[in-house]
Amino acid sequence: MKTLSFLLIAAALLAGCASSKSGDVYSRDQARREQTIRMGIVESVRPVTMEGTKSAVGPMAGAAVGGIAGSTLGHGQGSAVTAVIGAVAGGLAGAAIEEGVTRRQALEITVKLDNGQFLAIVQEGDAAEFRPGDRVRLLSTGGETRVTR
Known part of the structure; x- marks a missing residue:
């Protein structure tokens, strides 16, 4: 016992x-850092498991x-x-x-950027949050990228 x-x-x-590794949660270290923003369209969303x-x-x-x-x-x-x-x-x-x-449930979000390049980003989130055809922003800093609306 x-x-x-x-x-x-x-x-x-x-x-x-x-x-949490969702697109809506920032660590203290990520605050006030410059981020590069790219725009694109969601091509596909697939549920995955993050170890x-x-x-x-x-x-x-x-x-x-x-x-x-x-x-x-x-x-x-x-x-x-x-x-x-x-x-x-x-x-x-x-x-x-x-x-x-x-262990967490996550999403693999494939995005076609405006320049024609394809990227896949894995992050926590709700499958209803992103749908193919949605216009999204990709925010990148320090080797990490997140998908947001």
Whole structure:
């Protein structure tokens, strides 16, 4: 029961680390930066899945929880062995939980620019937000591009 509680707490903490990559959300670092604007027409919109983050937070939290849980089993050297096994299993579980919790549904938006060039941008968003034939703006800065109306 304690292990399950720890895993749920770890999952909740990881969920708080998730960030949005929609066209309407800017990070603090992106504020007040010059952006290049290009205009175009949406050619197609396709739902895709954006993989979750794979940082050290999930495995570390899982290893800590698993190690603590494992150390409560056995006595003496057996306790140390189960702590190591618990830490390894917890680290793997923590990594999987982090990736799953931060995975997002997104859109692949293909745009034909006014100059005839085609670009595809992946960002979070609602499929009803963009439709083929819509006139859109592509805002680019620092190697990142977002599609907006």
